[in-house]
Amino acid sequence: MSGPRILVISPNWIGDAVMAQPLLQLLRRAHPECVIDVLAPPSVAPVWRAMREVAEVLETPFRHGALQLRERWKYAQVLRARGYAEAYVLPNTLKYALIPWLAGIPKRVGYKGEMRHGLINRMHHDDVPPRPMVPFYASLAGAPGPAARDVPRPVMQVDPARSAAVCAQHGIDSTRSLVLFAPGAEFGAAKRWPARHFAALAQAIRARDPNAQIGLLGSPKDKPACDDIVAITGADGMFNLAGVTRLDEAVALIAAASSVVANDSGLLHVASALNRPVVALYGPTDPDHAPPFSDMARAMSLRLACSPCRQRECPLGHHNCMEQMEASMVWQALRPMLGPQ
Secondary structure, eight states: OOSOEEEEEOOSSHHHHHHTHHHHHHHHHHOTTOEEEEEEOTTTHHHHTTOTTEEEEEEOOOOTTOOOHHHHHHHHHHHHHHTOSEEEEOSOOHHHHHHHHHTTOSEEEEEOTTTOBTTBSEEEOOOSSOOOHHHHHHGGGSOSSSOOSSOOOOOOOOOHHHHHHHHHHTTOOTTSOEEEEEOOOTTOGGGOOOHHHHHHHHHHHHHHOTTOEEEEOOOGGGHHHHHHHHHHHOSTTEEEOTTTSOHHHHHHHHHHOSEEEEESSHHHHHHHHTTOOEEEEOSSSOTTTSOOOSSSEEEEOOOOTTOOOOOSSOTTSOOHHHHTSOHHHHHHHHGGGGOOO
16 A cells, blocks of 8 residues: 555544544545554453454554653654554553654644644644544544544454364353343443343353353453343353453454343443344433444443432432343343344
8 A cells, every 4th residue: 555654543442442533434435545553552452453444553652641752752753664644543541642753754643632732733622512432433434524424333353263272262152042142341339230230141142042052251350240140141052252362352242243242341232243133231321322233233231210320329329320231121132133043
């Protein structure tokens, strides 16, 4: 490719990285011959590697939360040598806006963020209330102004052979139905649907199809919740993979899934971008702000008067937005996605 070389600086969250993917589609549409590289934290890099627009993923060498000005200057010189014409700075922090400025990248695009005048030289301003996440990032492809319209949906891809290999590695039969649960949420406990509800849903799935396989995905922090689900449900046909799979393996498993049930989390948005049938569970967050985009998708929310509170822990102490979302309600949404027996 002989077009402009573009650097995209990734958000730090998996879900945000997925929802930024349409920005890449729009950049490629505007510059078909461009080369798009992504600078991403190691924890997010596997998501970008599943996007066909990305030529190379560069992993950030910085410690979380630290300014590390000397290290950023040194790394900026590496980027300077790569000859980028444009940089899209997706995090709103000062420290990430420093990098393309120090690298001498001529066009530096991003939102106002924290005191970034001069560092960002094509500055966008968000709406009040904030625009949904996909248009939020996609709008950076155009001139500053209203939110982008007619935005493409996020798209990721995984080689089917890779998915089959990862299934085999973890003892999953890729020829049988596989329903995946993502019971975790890095943001906080308020986003979590209770383990007993996940367990009741698993029992409904197995009552309908005793041969169905149910996999539980998540980070090591999610393992206790997943252990609780298995303990209630029984281990037969259950694969507790929380803390066992790397992110790239979790992505490959999701690509092989018959359907996915997930809290509002990074894995939800991965499932959506892989166009898997998905039931998305929203409690303290707004389903309209970050909805799933699969061909078959249901966003579940009780839309209580106290939600969306956007808090990490329920400020009222009852967690009704998730506690009162019964398994039978989610089963009603999921059942048509499983197809005929």
